[in-house]
Amino acid sequence: MNDKADAATQQGPQTRLVRSGYDSVSQRAFINPPVVHGSTVLFPDAHTMETHGQKYTYGTRGTPTTDALCAAINELEGAAGTILVPSGLAAVTVPLLAYLSSGDHALIVDSVYGNVREFCDSMLPRFGIEVDYYDPSIGAEIEGLFKPNTRLVHTEAPGSSTFEIQDIPAIVEAAHRHGAIVTMDNTWATPLYFKPLDFGVDVSIQASTKYPAGHADILFGTVSANARHWPLLRKANGLLGLCAAPDDTYQVLRGLRTLGVRLDRHQTSALDIARWLESRADVARVLHPALPSFPGHDIWKRDFKGASGVFSFVLRVEHEEQFKAKAQAFLDALSIFGLGYSWGGFASLALHVSLKERRVTTAPTDGPVLRLQIGLEDTDDLKADLDRAFAAVRAF
Numbered sequence: 527m528n529d530k531a532d533a534a535t536q537q538g539p540q541t542r543l544v545r546s547g548y549d550s551v552s553q554r555a556f557i558n559p560p561v562v563h564g565s566t567v568l569f570p571d572a573h574t575m576e577t578h579g580q581k582y583t584y585g586t587r588g589t590p591t592t593d594a595l596c597a598a599i600n601e602l603e604g605a606a607g608t609i610l611v612p613s614g615l616a617a618v619t620v621p622l623l624a625y626l627s628s629g630d631h632a633l634i635v636d637s638v639y640g641n642v643r644e645f646c647d648s649m650l651p652r653f654g655i656e657v658d659y660y661d662p663s664i665g666a667e668i669e670g671l672f673k674p675n676t677r678l679v680h681t682e683a684p685g686s687s688t689f690e691i692q693d694i695p696a697i698v699e700a701a702h703r704h705g706a707i708v709t710m711d712n713t714w715a716t717p718l719y720f721k722p723l724d725f726g727v728d729v730s731i732q733a734s735t736k737y738p739a740g741h742a743d744i745l746f747g748t749v750s751a752n753a754r755h756w757p758l759l760r761k762a763n764g765l766l767g768l769c770a771a772p773d774d775t776y777q778v779l780r781g782l783r784t785l786g787v788r789l790d791r792h793q794t795s796a797l798d799i800a801r802w803l804e805s806r807a808d809v810a811r812v813l814h815p816a817l818p819s820f821p822g823h824d825i826w827k828r829d830f831k832g833a834s835g836v837f838s839f840v841l842r843v844e845h846e847e848q849f850k851a852k853a854q855a856f857l858d859a860l861s862i863f864g865l866g867y868s869w870g871g872f873a874s875l876a877l878h879v880s881l882k883e884r885r886v887t888t889a890p891t892d893g894p895v896l897r898l899q900i901g902l903e904d905t906d907d908l909k910a911d912l913d914r915a916f917a918a919v920r921a922f
């Protein structure tokens with residue numbers, strides 16, 4: 527499979543998902559890689575040891591298991607190299623640590639994943655790094671926010687919880703003109719529906735915990751860089767001593783094989799439910815980039831190849847003091863949707879979104895925001911569950 531790399535670049539994304547990362551030698555022809563648990567690797571003689579003259583030298587520096595996943599992700603992302611880290615959060619914080627130094631300034635999108643904001647507000651200032659948040663819809667006007675010391679622009683599109691779309695090409699253009707690196711948290715779309723490096727982004731981040739793992743049982747992250755920025759990322763990861771566990775690495779590669787069909791189903795079911803919600807009087811707005819009513823839809827359509835299965839809606843509630851109670855009445859009436867964090871797994875989930883940390887964008891005033899992850903269940907059952915929840919709010 528791997529010997530015909532040239533032909534592989536012509537193949538469709540589903541074919542490549544199935545075939546990527548296979549190495550017949552290290553896998554001894556088994557179609558799946560071995561799960562190698564190991565720190566020590568033995569050398570045949572002192573000279574080989576001294577010169578590190580063999581492929582594997584120590585567990586932290588890669589194994590046949592991690593190589594298989596890295597090769598597959600590199601192919602999927604079109605990257606020069608990929609590091610594997612133990613969570614999606616680490617997949618964002620490691621590149622921030624890799625590329626930022628004392629005295630630097632970073633621009634972070636205001637709709638950033640919440641735990642990243644906490645990292646930027648508490649850890650980065652300790653290292654003398656200054657952070658500003660920008661409006662996700664800023665586009666080319668980000669130009670006005672650059673300072674002489676702006677070193678990095680972090681993007682995430684669609685934004686966490688509220689799904690704002692960013693004009694990535696316009697941001698990349700401005701950032702590169704100012705000599706800044708662009709990182710992108712692409713967890714929502716996965717490289718199947720948006721390929722950050724093809725749009726000029728330097729570093730593509732994936733919380734593999736979500737769709738690649740796909741079964742709500744693994745915490746994992748990948749960071750993939752273009753040729754220019756790969757050496758520093760690899761170096762920083764090595765210095766920090768971060769490595770992914772062998773069993774989790776295996777499971778994420780296993781998840782990749784079915785990522786295409788799962789995403790396809792998540793996409794279809796989520797859009798069906800989003801449209802159904804949009805037609806209801808008890809819903810003020812549906813925050814789903816694939817709906818023509820959503821601000822930023824045109825950019826989504828221009829740049830993205832698909833939509834995944836997580837989105838939000840604004841429950842129509844008249845008085846702000848009732849937002850929380852009615853949101854909770856809705857959630858408590860659900861029985862198929864679970865109340866839980868994360869998404870990308872097989873089961874549907876719901877939660878009440880908190881937007882009080884936002885600095886630039888503001889929370890909707892027409893009702894509480896509820897986020898839904900649409901799983902692989904039958905949509906009729908999901909709609910019936912949501913119907914019961916809307917009835918509970920009306921009866922509240």
Ligand SMILES: *Cc1c(COP(=O)(O)O)cnc(C)c1O
Nearest residue numbers: 613614615639713733735745746
């Ligand atoms: C979930 C998520 C993360 C963090 O992933 P964990 O594995 O849960 O740490 C990062 N970014 C985005 C956009 C996420 O949705």
